[in-house]
Amino acid sequence: MAINKALKFVAQLSIDKASQALSRFIRVGAKIEMDDIYMADISEITGKLSAESDEVVGAFIDLGGDVKFKFLFFVNAQDSCLLADLILRRPVGTTTTYDQYTSSAVQEIANILSCGIASVFTSDFQLGITISPPTVIHDFVGTVFLEYFMSIAVEQNEVMMIETTFKIVQQNINCHMFIIPDSKTEKVLSYISNTL
Amino acid sequence: MSKKVLLVDDAPILRLLLKDILEKNGYEVVAECSNGNEAVAKFKELRPDLVTLDIIMPEKTGLEALGEILKIDPNARIIMVTAIEDRESLMKALRSGANDYILKPFEEGRVISAVKGTLDE
Numbered sequence: 001m002a003i004n005k006a007l008k009f010v011a012q013l014s015i016d017k018a019s020q021a022l023s024r025f026i027r028v029g030a031k032i033e034m035d036d037i038y039m040a041d042i043s044e045i046t047g048k049l050s051a052e053s054d055e056v057v058g059a060f061i062d063l064g065g066d067v068k069f070k071f072l073f074f075v076n077a078q079d080s081c082l083l084a085d086l087i088l089r090r091p092v093g094t095t096t097t098y099d100q101y102t103s104s105a106v107q108e109i110a111n112i113l114s115c116g117i118a119s120v121f122t123s124d125f126q127l128g129i130t131i132s133p134p135t136v137i138h139d140f141v142g143t144v145f146l147e148y149f150m151s152i153a154v155e156q157n158e159v160m161m162i163e164t165t166f167k168i169v170q171q172n173i174n175c176h177m178f179i180i181p182d183s184k185t186e187k188v189l190s191y192i193s194n195t196l
Numbered sequence: 197m198s199k200k201v202l203l204v205d206d207a208p209i210l211r212l213l214l215k216d217i218l219e220k221n222g223y224e225v226v227a228e229c230s231n232g233n234e235a236v237a238k239f240k241e242l243r244p245d246l247v248t249l250d251i252i253m254p255e256k257t258g259l260e261a262l263g264e265i266l267k268i269d270p271n272a273r274i275i276m277v278t279a280i281e282d283r284e285s286l287m288k289a290l291r292s293g294a295n296d297y298i299l300k301p302f303e304e305g306r307v308i309s310a311v312k313g314t315l316d317e
Contacts, residue, residue, distance in 0.1 A: 087213070088212065104208045104210070108300070128284070
């Protein structure tokens with residue numbers, strides 16, 4: 001599928017909504033930037049990422065209905081402690097180890113972000129979207145990606161990756177969000193982008 | 197006597213936030229549940245004055261639990277909890293008999309006004 005300018009616009013709109021929702025949630029500025037949107041070969045990208053050994057906390061969500069996406073949000077395990085402090089409105093640095101609250105912070109941020117993305121399609125394009133409860137995983141980044149791709153690989157050889165990073169103001173937290181539409185959804189996205 | 201509240205949310209961090217707000221304002225949190233099945237069972241057992249019910253949860257969603265709790269007690273007071281942009285599910289819940297809603301992130305004033313208003317109905 002061709003990644004055209006209009007498709008990038010739809011992706012950017014989704015990311016901006018997610019960015020606003022996240023800022024409201026943690027009560028400090030959060031800016032999500034779209035690093036890249038591209039078609040990637042699953043076997044190639046899986047091989048590359050499986051070598052990554054940073055410990056992260058990630059959350060997967062399935063967006064279903066008229067458009068279907070696989071959503072992944074992850075953050076360095078140490079930074080998940082900072083996110084928990086921000087949400088609980090505690091002084092940053094209070095939480096020092098990974099526990100149920102850090103896991104839950106990642107889970108809830110993933111929820112907020114995916115709801116923000118879904119709202120673009122429900123409000124702006126009148127499509128129906130369902131959102132699954134998040135699955136949280138604490139592991140090496142390569143393992144998290146393998147899990148993420150596993151359910152897609154059987155259906156597709158190539159996937160559209162919308163890759164982002166974002167910064168949370170006053171805290172040096174690097175988070176990552178990936179959105180992969182399924183093959184039918186790519187056609188819907190293509191149709192939407194051609195109508196813009 | 198303080199009013200009894202049952203908190204239902206699959207995110208422990210949000211249960212902790214909501215519990216702090218409620219206890220600070222004189223309400224008693226009698227139990228916490230992380231899914232709809234537990235919520236229905238605890239409601240039967242404890243008969244709280246109020247239930248706060250998250251919409252998106254594993255095993256049984258908040259919408260499903262809402263229907264079952266209202267079957268057990270049609271006068272049950274239930275406040276739905278939802279993420280900012282999940283308007284569609286929220287409208288479904290209100291049409292199905294929920295009394296009010298609160299949005300994530302929680303605003304203390306809004307939480308207390310929803311709880312007070314629902315209990316005073």
